[in-house]
Amino acid sequence: MHSDGLVAISKEVADLDINEGPSKLSAFAGFEEKPPPAPKLQNQGTIAMDISEQFTDAAQKLDVGQLIKEPYFTLFESVGALEVMDRKMDSGYLEPGETMEDEYDFGQALLPEEIIGIIDQLLFHEMAWHKGHPLSQTIFTSLYIDRLLAPSPVSLDQTLFDRGASASDDESMTLRILRAYCLALIKTCWYVNSRVKSEHYYEEEDFVTHTFNRDLVEGLDHGAILQLLEDTTTLLSSSPEVSPKLKDALLCRLRFRATFLRTVEMANSRNSSASMKALWTELLDSLPALKSSTKLGKAAPTTFSVKLQRKLASTVPPRPIVHISDEIAFDHLERLCRDGSVAVEVLDYHDSHSLMTFVSLFQARKPQPSVYIRTLLQHYLFGDMIILGTMSIRQVLDEDLAHTVLPGNQLLDRDNDEIEVPSDPRFIMATKMEIFRSRAANSYLDILRTICQNRCRIRRTLAHTIADWDSLQLDAEELDVDLRAFTKEKPVLDESISTEPIYSFPLSSWAYFYKLQQMELVIQLGFELGTYAPDELARMYWYLKYISQTRSRHLERVKGFIVRAQRKALRAASVRIEKLQQYAEAVAFINFSKLEAASVYGFADALSCLFTALGRLELLQSSRRPYSDDSQRYEVRMKPFLSIGLPELVPFEELTELVTQPKESLVSILKFATDSAVGAKRAFEVMSKLSTEESFCKGSHESWLKNIKDCLKAVIFTNIIISKVKKAVEAAAKDEIPKFKVEIPESGQGYHDFWVVPKITHSLATTST
Amino acid sequence: MEKSQAEDYLRSLLNKTLRVTTSDTRMFLGEFKCTDSVSPAAQSSGSDSTLETVKLDMTSRYLGLVVVPGEYVRKIEVEEFVSQMRKGEGGV
Numbered sequence: 001m002h003s004d005g006l007v008a009i010s011k012e013v014a015d016l017d018i019n020e021g022p023s024k025l026s027a028f029a030g031f032e033e034k035p036p037p038a039p040k041l042q043n044q045g046t047i048a049m050d051i052s053e054q055f056t057d058a059a060q061k062l063d064v065g066q067l068i069k070e071p072y073f074t075l076f077e078s079v080g081a082l083e084v085m086d087r088k089m090d091s092g093y094l095e096p097g098e099t100m101e102d103e104y105d106f107g108q109a110l111l112p113e114e115i116i117g118i119i120d121q122l123l124f125h126e127m128a129w130h131k132g133h134p135l136s137q138t139i140f141t142s143l144y145i146d147r148l149l150a151p152s153p154v155s156l157d158q159t160l161f162d163r164g165a166s167a168s169d170d171e172s173m174t175l176r177i178l179r180a181y182c183l184a185l186i187k188t189c190w191y192v193n194s195r196v197k198s199e200h201y202y203e204e205e206d207f208v209t210h211t212f213n214r215d216l217v218e219g220l221d222h223g224a225i226l227q228l229l230e231d232t233t234t235l236l237s238s239s240p241e242v243s244p245k246l247k248d249a250l251l252c253r254l255r256f257r258a259t260f261l262r263t264v265e266m267a268n269s270r271n272s273s274a275s276m277k278a279l280w281t282e283l284l285d286s287l288p289a290l291k292s293s294t295k296l297g298k299a300a301p302t303t304f305s306v307k308l309q310r311k312l313a314s315t316v317p318p319r320p321i322v323h324i325s326d327e328i329a330f331d332h333l334e335r336l337c338r339d340g341s342v343a344v345e346v347l348d349y350h351d352s353h354s355l356m357t358f359v360s361l362f363q364a365r366k367p368q369p370s371v372y373i374r375t376l377l378q379h380y381l382f383g384d385m386i387i388l389g390t391m392s393i394r395q396v397l398d399e400d401l402a403h404t405v406l407p408g409n410q411l412l413d414r415d416n417d418e419i420e421v422p423s424d425p426r427f428i429m430a431t432k433m434e435i436f437r438s439r440a441a442n443s444y445l446d447i448l449r450t451i452c453q454n455r456c457r458i459r460r461t462l463a464h465t466i467a468d469w470d471s472l473q474l475d476a477e478e479l480d481v482d483l484r485a486f487t488k489e490k491p492v493l494d495e496s497i498s499t500e501p502i503y504s505f506p507l508s509s510w511a512y513f514y515k516l517q518q519m520e521l522v523i524q525l526g527f528e529l530g531t532y533a534p535d536e537l538a539r540m541y542w543y544l545k546y547i548s549q550t551r552s553r554h555l556e557r558v559k560g561f562i563v564r565a566q567r568k569a570l571r572a573a574s575v576r577i578e579k580l581q582q583y584a585e586a587v588a589f590i591n592f593s594k595l596e597a598a599s600v601y602g603f604a605d606a607l608s609c610l611f612t613a614l615g616r617l618e619l620l621q622s623s624r625r626p627y628s629d630d631s632q633r634y635e636v637r638m639k640p641f642l643s644i645g646l647p648e649l650v651p652f653e654e655l656t657e658l659v660t661q662p663k664e665s666l667v668s669i670l671k672f673a674t675d676s677a678v679g680a681k682r683a684f685e686v687m688s689k690l691s692t693e694e695s696f697c698k699g700s701h702e703s704w705l706k707n708i709k710d711c712l713k714a715v716i717f718t719n720i721i722i723s724k725v726k727k728a729v730e731a732a733a734k735d736e737i738p739k740f741k742v743e744i745p746e747s748g749q750g751y752h753d754f755w756v757v758p759k760i761t762h763s764l765a766t767t768s769t
Numbered sequence: 770m771e772k773s774q775a776e777d778y779l780r781s782l783l784n785k786t787l788r789v790t791t792s793d794t795r796m797f798l799g800e801f802k803c804t805d806s807v808s809p810a811a812q813s814s815g816s817d818s819t820l821e822t823v824k825l826d827m828t829s830r831y832l833g834l835v836v837v838p839g840e841y842v843r844k845i846e847v848e849e850f851v852s853q854m855r856k857g858e859g860g861v
Contacts, residue, residue, distance in 0.1 A: 047854075048788055048846040054778065055845045061775035062806035068779040069803035078803065081834040084791060085841045092795055315832060 082315060091310055091317040102305045104143050107162040110174045112246040116297035118144065119181050119253050120326070121304065123290075126185060127329040130192070130336065130370055133322045134208040136312050139189065141304045141321045144182055150311065154219040156228060159183060173239055177250055180232040183217060183225050184257045190216035191264035192372050199375035199452075206454055207371040212312035222265060229258045249293035256286045267340070270380055270389030273347040280341035284334065291330055332370065339369040343377045349388050350698035352400035353589060356448070358700040361707060363451050363458070366748070378452045382445060393441045400444070404513065405506040405558055407586035408569055408579035410487060425486035432486075436479050436507055443472050443511075447518065459525040462518050463640035469515035470644050476507035483507075492564070504561040509554070512646065513593075516551040520544060520600065522640060524754040530747035535622040536637065537744075537756060538611035542659045543638075543650075545604035550647050552597040559590045592696055595683055602680030603715050603755060609673035610722055612660055614758065616669075617729075619742040630656075670726045677719045684712040707752075714751035724760050779804060782847060789837050790844040797835060 062068065082089045094100060110118075122145070125138035139145055144161060153159045161175055171179070193216065197209045217225075233254045236247060263279045309318040339362075346358055362369065362377065369377075380388060387396050398412050406412055416430035443465070450461045484503060491501030523544045526532055532540050566583040569575045614620050625633075631652040635642075641649050650658070661669055687695065688708045697704035725738075732738035743759040750757055770778070787801045 045852065046786075046848045046850055048848050050844060051782075051847050052842075052845045055782070057770055058775035058778045059804055059806060059839075061770060061772045062779075062804075064806050067803060067805050068776060068783070070783045073802045077834060078836075081836045082832065084795075084797065084835050084837045085793070092793075094793065 088317065091315060093317065100307070100310065102143060102307055104302070104305075106143075106147060107164060109172055110178070110300070111298065112174055112242050112250060113296060113298035114300045115174045115178050116246070116249050116253070116293070117299045118142070118178060118297075118303055119250075120290075120294050120297050121299065122182070122185055123333075124324055124326060124329040125322070126189065127332045128322045128324045129189070129208075130372060131324070131332060132207055132371070134210060135189070135214075136210075136212055136309050136314060137319055137322045139185070140212065140214070140312065141306060141308055142182075143303050143305055143308065144178060145186065146308050146311070148179070148182055148186065148217065149214045152215050152219060153217065156183075156220065156224055159220075173236065173241055176232055177236060177254065180225075180228045181254060181257050183220065184229050184261045186217045187220070187222060187225050188257070188261050188264050190218065191261075191268070195264075195268065195379065196371055196375045199378040200449060201371055201375055202454070202457060205457075212314055214312070222261075226258060226261060229254055229261075233258075246296060248289075249296050252286065252289040252293065256283070256290055259283050259286060263340070267344075267376055268379070270347055270383060273344040276344040277341045280337050280344070284337035284341070287330065287334055287337070291326075294326055335367070336370055336373060339365065339373040340376070343369070343373050343380065345699055346377060346380050347388055348699055349391065351403060351585075351696070352396050353403060353696040354698040354700070355396075357697045357704060359448055360451050361697070361700050361703045363455075364707070364753075365703070366753075368455060374452050378449065381448055381452070393445065394437060397437055397441055397444055401506075401510055402582050403586050403589055405504075405510045405562075405586070407562060407582035408565065408575070409506070411483065411506070428486050429483065432479055432483055436476060439475055440472060440507075440511070443468050444514075447514065455525065456529060459522055459529060459531075462522045462525070466515055466518050466522065466640060467643050469511055469518065470646075473508050473511035473515060474645070476511045477505060480505045480507050492561075504558075506561075509558050512554055513551065513558070515644075516547055516554065516647075519547050519641065519644070520551070523547065527756050528747055528753035532637075533622055534611075534620040534744050535615060536633075537620075538608050538615055539634070539655065539659050540637075541604045541608035541611065542655070545601045545608060546650065547647070548597045548600040548604065552594050552601065555590050555594045555597065559587065559594075562586050562590065588694065589696060592690070592694060595687060599680050599683035599687060599711070602676045602683060603711070603718070606673045606677035606680060606715070606718055606722070607755065607757070608659060609661075609669050609676065610718065610725070610758070613666055613669050613673065613725060613729075614742055615660075616666055617738065619740070620744075666729055667726065670722055670729065673722045674719065674726070677715055677722060681712065681715045681719065684708055684715055688712060710752040711755065714755040714757050717751060718755070718757050721758060721760055786848040788844075788846040788848065789842055790846075791837060791841045792843050793841075797832075797837060799832075799835075802834075 084090050085093055087093050087095075092100075122139060122142060125142070129135055129138045140149075147161050148159050159179060160171060161179060162171070193209050193211065196207050201207055203209060233251060236242070236250060236254070239247070242250065259279065259282055263276075263283055266276060266279055269276075304321060306318040306321055309316075342362060346355070346362070349355065359377070359381070363374070368374075383389065385393065387393060402409070402412055410416070410426075411429055411433055413426075413429075416426040416433075419427040419430065421427055446465055446468070450458055450465060453461060480503070489503060491503050493501055523540055526540060562583065566580075566587065569580060569583060611620070634652045634655070638649055664672075688705060692698050692701040695701070695704060728738040728740055741761045743761060744756060745759060747753060747756075782801050784800050784802070786798065789797045791797070
C-alpha cells in the first residue's frame with residue numbers, strides 16, 4: 001500500500017520547483033483555515049440515545065483482534081489517529097489536579113521591574129521565533145499577549161488587560177506600558193510574518209509562519225499603535241511614580257519598539273535605501289541601552305504558561321517554552337540590524353554582474369543572514385516581478401547579455417521592436433530574442449532566488465537548476481543557428497583550429513557560462529557544507545579544477561569573437577560611443593572572470609595534488625563502508641552532473657587515473673601542487689589589487705576584498721603545508737611512510753569555506769627518523 | 770445477543786454520529802469508523818473521527834481522527850434523526 005505513496009511523494013519532492021512560491025506542505029496547513037463552528041448538542045431534528053450497554057455487550061462478543069470497520073477506513077488512517085488520554089498525544093489531557101486554564105488576575109499591579117522583565121523575556125521570545133521556533137512555544141506563551149489576541153481586538157479600547165466587572169477605569173502606568181509594548185511587538189511580528197510568508201523559504205526548516213489561527217492584531221491600525229507607544233512614552237517621561245533609573249530603562253524599551261515597528265513597516269518599500277539604512281542603524285544604536293539595563297528587570301515567570309497552547313489551533317499537546325539566553329537573543333538582533341542595513345544596499349543598482357556578486361557575497365556572510373532578512377532581500381530583488389523596484393527583467397537580462405557575450409550587438413537593439421514588417425530581419429530578430437528572453441528570464445532569476453535560500457538548499461536547488469540551464473543551452477543553440485540567417489554573421493575561418501567555419505553561438509555561450517559557474521558553486525558548497533569524506537577531497541578538487549578550466553577556455557573563445565567585433569567597430573566610423581563602451585566592458589568582464597577561474601583552478605589543482613599525495617601516504621582516514629565501492633559512491637556523488645551534456649561527466653576509471661597520477665612519483669606530485677598553488681596565489685594577489693570597477697563588485701567591494709583575502713590566506717597556508725609534506729617525504733625516503741598526522745578542519749573552521757586546507761601535526765618526529 | 774447479531778449491530782452504527790464521554794468529562798463527537806473486540810478491562814474501544822467538546826464551559830475544537838481506549842469510556846450515545854426513527858422506538 002505504501003510503496004505507491006512513496007513513489008508519489010518522491011516524485012512530488014523531485015518536481016518541487018522554486019517558482020512554486022512558499023511551500024504550503026506544513027504540518028499545520030490544515031489549521032490555517034478557520035475551524036468549523038462548534039457542533040450543536042441540542043438540535044430539533046436529532047436525538048441522542050444512550051447505547052453504552054448495547055455497544056459494550058456487542059463489542060464483547062467480538063473475537064480478539066477482530067475489527068468492525070467502515071470499508072474505506074484504512075490502516076494508514078488509523079495510525080494517524082490521536083490517542084485520547086495519552087499525555088503525549090492528547091492536548092486535552094490533564095494531570096490529576098491540573099486545571100485547563102491559568103488562574104491569572106490581569107488586574108493585579110505589576111512593579112516596573114517586572115514590566116522590564118516581561119518585556120525583555122518577550123524580546124528574547126521574539127528572537128527565538130526569528131531563529132526558527134514556533135510562536136506557540138515563544139511569544140504565545142505570554143498570558144498578556146494571549147489576552148490581547150483572543151478574542152481578536154478591532155479597536156484599542158478592546159485591548160485593556162483588566163476587563164473584569166471590578167476593573168477600574170484608570171489603567172495603571174505599568175500595565176499601560178506593557179500593553180503598548182505588547183501591541184507593537186505583535187504588530188512587528190505581523191510584518192515579519194507576512195514578509196516571510198510571501199517569499200520563498202522552507203516552512204519549519206527555516207522558519208515557522210504558522211499563527212495557530214491567531215491574527216496578530218490585523219484589525220488594529222499601524223498608526224494607532226505607534227501613537228499609543230508615543231503617548232505612553234510621553235506619559236511615562238512626565239510621571240513621578242517611577243524611579244529615574246527604571247524610567248530610563250522603560251523609555252528606551254518603548255523607543256526601541258517604536259523604531260523596530262517603523263523599520264519593519266518601512267522595510268517593505270523599495271524607494272530609498274538611505275532612509276532604510278538610517279532606520280536599521282538607529283535600531284542598532286538603541287541596543288546597548290537595552291542590553292545594559294536588562295539586569296534591572298525582575299523575571300515574572302508566572303506571566304508565561306505552557307498551557308496557553310491548548311487554546312491554539314493545534315492538535316499537539318503543549319510543548320515546553322523555548323528559552324534562549326539573552327546573549328544569543330541580543331546577538332541575533334544585532335546581526336539582524338547589521339544585515340538589514342546591508343541588504344538595502346542592493347537597491348543601489350550598478351550592473352548585472354555586480355548585482356550577482358552582491359547577492360552571493362551577502363548570502364555567504366557568516367553566520368548567514370536570518371530568514372527575515374533573506375526574504376526581504378528577495379522582496380527587493382523580485383517584488384512584483386520588478387527588479388529592485390525600478391527595472392524590468394528584460395533590462396537586467398539584456399544588460400547581462402551585452403556585458404558578457406553580445407556587446408554592441410544588433411540582436412539587443414531596442415529599435416528592432418519598432419519594426420512591424422514581418423519579413424524584415426529586424427522584426428524576426430526581435431521576435432526570436434523575445435522567445436529567448438521568455439525562456440531564459442526565469443532561469444536567470446532562479447540563480448538569484450536560489451542563492452537567497454539557506455546554504456544546504458542552495459546546493460540542493462543548484463543541482464536541479466544546472467539541468468535546466470543545460471536544456472536552456474540547447475534551446476539557445478537552436479536559436480543561435482536560426483538567428484545567423486538574419487544577423488548575417490560571418491564565421492571565423494581558421495584552419496589551425498578547425499576546417500569547419502566557426503560561429504560565435506552567443507546565446508548558448510551565455511547559458512554555458514552560467515551553467516559552468518553554477519556547477520562550480522555546487523562543488524564548492526559541498527566543501528563548505530562538509531559533504532565530502534576525506535578520501536573524496538582529491539577527486540572533488542580535481543573536478544572543480546576541471547570545471548573552472550572549462551569555464552576559462554570557454555571564456556577565451558567568447559573573448560575571441562568579442563575582440564574581433566570590437567576591432568571591426570573601432571574601424572567603422574559611425575559606431576556610437578556607448579557601443580564601444582559596451583565592448584570594453586564585456587572584455588573587461590571576461591578578463592576578470594578568466595582571472596577568477598584561473599585562481600580557482602590553480603588552487604583546486606594544488607589541493608587535489610596535495611590530497612592525492614596524502615592519500616598515497618595513507619594519511620587520510622576514512623570510515624569503513626562495506627556496502628559500496630568508490631565507483632558506486634562516485635556515481636551517487638556526481639548524480640547532478642550525470643544529466644549534463646556539456647561538459648560530460650568524466651568516467652570513474654579515467655578520473656581515478658587523472659587524479660591519482662599513478663605514473664608520477666610522490667615528490668613530483670607535490671611539485672605540481674606547489675606550482676599550482678604559486679599560480680593561484682599570484683592570481684589572488686592580482687585580484688586583491690583590482691579596483692571596484694575592475695572586479696565587478698560595485699556596492700560590495702569591502703566584502704569581496706575580504707573574501708579574496710581569505711582565499712589568499714588559505715592558499716598561502718596550503719603552500720606551507722605542501723612544503724612541510726614535501727620535506728617529510730624527502731626526509732623519510734629511505735624508510736617508509738613519514739610519521740605525521742593529518743587533520744581535516746571542520747567546515748567553518750578554515751580560512752575560507754570553499755577551501756579545505758588540511759593541518760599537519762607531529763611533523764618533527766619524521767625528520768628525526 | 771449472538772455474535773453475528775453483535776457484528777450486525779456494530780456495523781449498523783458505522784458512520785453514524787456518536788457522542789463518547791470519557792472519564793475526564795470530555796465529550797467527543799464524530800463519525801464512528803471502527804472498533805475492536807473488548808479488552809479484559811471489559812470496555813470496548815471506539816475509534817472516532819470526532820469533535821472534542823469540553824463539557825465544563827462548552828468550548829470545542831476540531832481534532833481529526835481520535836481513538837478512545839475502552840477503559841476511559843464512560844458513556845456512548847448515538848445521534849438519530851427524529852424523522853427517521855420508527856414509532857415506538859424511543860422518540861420524542
